[in-house]
Amino acid sequence: MKIAIASGKGGTGKTTVAASLALSLIDWGNVCYVDCDVEAPNGHLFLKPDFSTQVEAIIRIPEIQEEQCTVCGKCVEVCQFHALAKIGKSILVFPQLCHGCGSCTWNCPQGAISEVPNPIGMLESGLTQEGIRFARGLLTISEPMPTPIIRQLKKSELISKDDIVIYDAPPGASCSVVETLRGVDYALLVTEPTPFGLHDLKQMLGIAQEMNIPVGIVINRDGIGDARMEAYLQEHHLPILLRIPYLRILATGIASGKTLIDILPEYREHLQHLYAQILEQGIGGVSC
Ligand code: SF4
Numbered sequence: 136m137k138i139a140i141a142s143g144k145g146g147t148g149k150t151t152v153a154a155s156l157a158l159s160l161i162d163w164g165n166v167c168y169v170d171c172d173v174e175a176p177n178g179h180l181f182l183k184p185d186f187s188t189q190v191e192a193i194i195r196i197p198e199i200q201e202e203q204c205t206v207c208g209k210c211v212e213v214c215q216f217h218a219l220a221k222i223g224k225s226i227l228v229f230p231q232l233c234h235g236c237g238s239c240t241w242n243c244p245q246g247a248i249s250e251v252p253n254p255i256g257m258l259e260s261g262l263t264q265e266g267i268r269f270a271r272g273l274l275t276i277s278e279p280m281p282t283p284i285i286r287q288l289k290k291s292e293l294i295s296k297d298d299i300v301i302y303d304a305p306p307g308a309s310c311s312v313v314e315t316l317r318g319v320d321y322a323l324l325v326t327e328p329t330p331f332g333l334h335d336l337k338q339m340l341g342i343a344q345e346m347n348i349p350v351g352i353v354i355n356r357d358g359i360g361d362a363r364m365e366a367y368l369q370e371h372h373l374p375i376l377l378r379i380p381y382l383r384i385l386a387t388g389i390a391s392g393k394t395l396i397d398i399l400p401e402y403r404e405h406l407q408h409l410y411a412q413i414l415e416q417g418i419g420g421v422s423c
């Protein structure tokens with residue numbers, strides 16, 4: 136079962152839920168936690184893995200062999216990402232726009248393109264004390280594109296077919312979130328009952344619907360805001376699988392690196408119940 140924990144909005148408690156869900160399920164199977172927030176990963180602060188493997192994440196970018204290139208422009212034409220440009224009698228490559236898709240190489244009629252590795256960050260993995268397999272990506276600060284590293288991270292050999300895989304998605308509703316959601320069985324959307332929370336939740340629901348992924352909702356900081364969130368969820372028959380109250384002890388505990396279940400141990404059982412509901416709802420269940 137592959138579950139993505141997403142929120143749309145940053146700071147809604149996505150990692151809080153993801154880390155505690157992983158810890159709650161260690162007796163339910165092999166749990167794998169994949170931190171896909173490659174620009175600002177923070178799952179390790181709660182799960183404290185011992186990183187034993189570190190490899191460079193690379194993409195292969197084109198290098199034009201000028202002596203073979205006839206400047207026909209075919210490569211420029213097929214590049215969806217505007218990473219190539221025909222300027223006078225030469226082809227320019229913009230490495231930071233290149234997704235490493237290989238399309239230009241495939242389509243060059245002269246075989247004038249070779250591919251060279253371009254490092255974009257690091258992939259790290261290891262085990263937590265509880266036996267959770269943990270993987271994360273770290274995008275190099277000057278690199279603009281998180282999607283290739285997320286794609287590589289999700290192919291980690293740490294992940295086996297039958298694992299319970301928890302993907303901690305990046306904030307926002309951009310291509311990096313779409314990349315995280317690609318291929319998951321379920322999206323658990325963490326939100327807060329405020330107008331901003333509702334606005335961003337609607338964006339996430341739109342993405343999940345487009346990708347045909349069943350969803351369930353976690354309301355964090357329950358008790359703040361207004362009634363619009365509840366009304367919206369009710370109207371659209373969206374299941375609320377968990378509520379986390381707005382409590383000072385949670386805010387201070389989480390800020391000091393404690394997990395939800397460290398602070399409120401009864402949430403271990405609540406999260407197990409949530410997972411059981413996901414299994415029931417399961418693949419092809421409630422779609423938004
Ligand atoms: S497709 Fe090949 S031959 Fe044509 S411009 Fe690009 S590199 Fe040159």
Ligand code: SF4
Pocket residue numbers: 195196197213214215216217218219232233234235236237238239240
């Ligand atoms: S590898 Fe793909 S993204 Fe990169 S330049 Fe070639 S076609 Fe464009």
